[in-house]
Amino acid sequence: xxxxxxxxxxxxxxxxxxxxxxxxxxxxxxxxxxxxxxxxxxxxxxxxxxxxxxxxxxxxxxxxxxxxxxxxxxxxxxxxxxxxxxxxxxxxxxxxxxxxxxxxxxxxxxxxxxxxxxxxxxxxxxxxxxxxxxxxxxxxxxxxxxxxxxxxxxxxxxxxxxxxxxxxxxxxxxxxxxxxxxxxxxxxxxxxxxxxxxxxxxxxxxxxxxxxxxxxxxxxxxxxxxxxxxxxxxxxxxxxxxxxxxxxxxxxxxxxxxxxxxxxxxxxxxxxxxxxxxxxxxxxxxxxxx
Amino acid sequence: xxxxxxxxxxxxxxxxxxxxxxxxxxxxxxxxxxxxxxxxxxxxxxxxxxxxxxxxxxxxxxxxxxxxxxxxxxxxxxxxxxxxxxxxxxxxxxxxxxxxxxxxxxxxxxxxxxxxxxxxxxxxxxxxxxxxxxxxxxxxxxxxxxxxxxxxxxxxxxxxxxxxxxxxxxxxxxxxxxxxxxxxxxxxxxxxxxxxxxxxxxxxxxxxxxxxxxxxxxxxxxxxxxxxxxx
Numbered sequence: 001x002x003x004x005x006x007x008x009x010x011x012x013x014x015x016x017x018x019x020x021x022x023x024x025x026x027x028x029x030x031x032x033x034x035x036x037x038x039x040x041x042x043x044x045x046x047x048x049x050x051x052x053x054x055x056x057x058x059x060x061x062x063x064x065x066x067x068x069x070x071x072x073x074x075x076x077x078x079x080x081x082x083x084x085x086x087x088x089x090x091x092x093x094x095x096x097x098x099x100x101x102x103x104x105x106x107x108x109x110x111x112x113x114x115x116x117x118x119x120x121x122x123x124x125x126x127x128x129x130x131x132x133x134x135x136x137x138x139x140x141x142x143x144x145x146x147x148x149x150x151x152x153x154x155x156x157x158x159x160x161x162x163x164x165x166x167x168x169x170x171x172x173x174x175x176x177x178x179x180x181x182x183x184x185x186x187x188x189x190x191x192x193x194x195x196x197x198x199x200x201x202x203x204x205x206x207x208x209x210x211x212x213x214x215x216x217x218x219x220x221x222x223x224x225x226x227x228x229x230x231x232x233x234x235x236x237x238x239x240x241x242x243x244x245x246x247x248x249x250x251x252x253x254x255x256x257x258x259x260x261x262x263x264x265x266x267x268x269x270x271x272x273x274x275x276x277x278x279x280x281x282x283x284x285x286x287x288x289x290x
Numbered sequence: 291x292x293x294x295x296x297x298x299x300x301x302x303x304x305x306x307x308x309x310x311x312x313x314x315x316x317x318x319x320x321x322x323x324x325x326x327x328x329x330x331x332x333x334x335x336x337x338x339x340x341x342x343x344x345x346x347x348x349x350x351x352x353x354x355x356x357x358x359x360x361x362x363x364x365x366x367x368x369x370x371x372x373x374x375x376x377x378x379x380x381x382x383x384x385x386x387x388x389x390x391x392x393x394x395x396x397x398x399x400x401x402x403x404x405x406x407x408x409x410x411x412x413x414x415x416x417x418x419x420x421x422x423x424x425x426x427x428x429x430x431x432x433x434x435x436x437x438x439x440x441x442x443x444x445x446x447x448x449x450x451x452x453x454x455x456x457x458x459x460x461x462x463x464x465x466x467x468x469x470x471x472x473x474x475x476x477x478x479x480x481x482x483x484x485x486x487x488x489x490x491x492x493x494x495x496x497x498x499x500x501x502x503x504x505x506x507x508x509x510x511x512x513x514x515x516x517x518x519x520x521x
Contacts, residue, residue, distance in 0.1 A: 003402075003406075003407040003408055004405060007402045007403070198386060198388060199388065199399075201382075201386055202386055202388070202399070202400055202403065202447070203400075203403040204372075204375070205346075205375065205380045205382065205386070205448075206375065206376070206380075206400045206403055206404050206447065206448075206450060206451065207371075207372040207373065207374070207375035207376035207404055207451060208372060208403040208404055208405075209372045210368075210369070210372070212403055212404075212405070213403075
């Protein structure tokens with residue numbers, strides 16, 4: 001049994017060595033395709049997580065009209081909390097707001113100025129996607145100043161648009177590259193059939209089973225796919241490291257840890273299965289041959 | 291080698307039709323007994339190679355019946371072909387040796403392909419090389435061998451399954467006359483050792499010297515045949 005495996009695997013490795021450049025092309029293209037698919041899938045998940053984390057940091061500031069009583073402000077707070085998707089709404093008095101503001105500026109500038117700030121509610125959404133809707137709902141509450149709802153939505157919009165682009169562009173390009181690498185694996189196996197014509201003929205003449213004739217080439221495709229998976233994982237890992245360095249500041253802290261082991265497992269498994277399927281496709285004529 | 295009366299190979303009205311106008315064989319009937327040495331002679335395209343190919347199922351007949359050891363080869367499925375071929379030794383016209391492998395490796399490779407272990411290969415290869423008188427060139431590469439020596443290796447490779455039937459397609463086509471005689475001598479020796487040998491050849495000089503049964507094929511038909519056991 002060991003002898004048989006050694007012979008078949010040996011044949012596959014020999015074919016890989018013989019078609020070095022074609023193998024290189026197939027492996028690098030599969031690696032790029034798997035990098036696109038795997039890497040973008042990982043980025044998509046990571047951005048989703050970042051978006052979830054950011055939801056606690058994106059705050060809506062609702063400015064309350066000056067002439068309201070404590071009861072009216074309390075009612076405004078309840079109205080805000082009743083809006084679907086609101087996680088919490090904290091009331092900050094005009095005085096506390098001003099004290100906090102004064103700390104950020106030199107005393108000489110703010111000492112003689114009368115408190116110009118209003119009472120405010122700081123509102124957080126459960127999901128960043130709902131921020132704009134919540135802000136619009138708050139604006140409709142009578143106790144809120146005209147044009148009195150402010151929030152920083154640029155990060156959230158960036159994340160949402162990035163996720164959308166990733167979905168369309170990333171998966172489109174990934175599938176296109178996967179198709180290309182499939183054709184390259186197919187071509188490599190077809191070249192192997194030509195290069196190994198004599199061996200295949202001898203095997204047939206002496207009565208080797210079809211599995212003995214075909215298995216080395218199926219293994220060859222599988223190895224190419226697996227190597228593509230390994231290279232693809234390394235590319236995703238490298239890209240993750242580079243992106244972390246580029247992020248640098250607080251975003252890097254919320255960026256999830258790279259799951260090297262599971263990424264390697266999934267990309268190698270995907271690459272191997274894909275390589276095997278492509279070589280099976282390339283060998284379809286041989287299955288019918290005598 | 292004594293010839294058995296029961297046919298090892300039987301062709302009954304066998305026709306091979308490639309298209310409406312092109313026929314490989316046009317309804318031949320032929321018996322070959324166990325232990326016989328038969329030459330299939332005729333010009334190129336006469337159908338002699340097709341007869342061999344039908345036996346190892348590289349070609350398929352469109353009419354009639356071909357039997358080997360009593361089994362109808364038309365009923366042999368694609369999956370059973372390797373098993374059928376292990377009962378025969380096939381010597382192709384072009385030697386089909388692996389140029390990057392030494393003589394003994396060419397034999398070993400074929401053995402490994404049919405599932406022999408390294409130990410079995412080590413035990414069997416020297417004997418096979420002796421059988422075809424090429425043991426002294428075991429470490430040579432094919433390009434270092436003469437045509438006759440290369441053909442000996444090809445015949446040696448055909449012996450790996452210890453076959454009872456040896457099919458050789460134009461084994462002397464690419465050889466000088468002296469090497470051709472050498473190869474025919476070798477085939478005669480293997481026949482004497484028990485193998486049934488069927489040789490397709492258009493080299494009438496060699497055929498005449500061998501003094502064996504000669505079946506003449508022309509245009510897909512059998513032109514003459516002395517019959518089983520006759521020379």
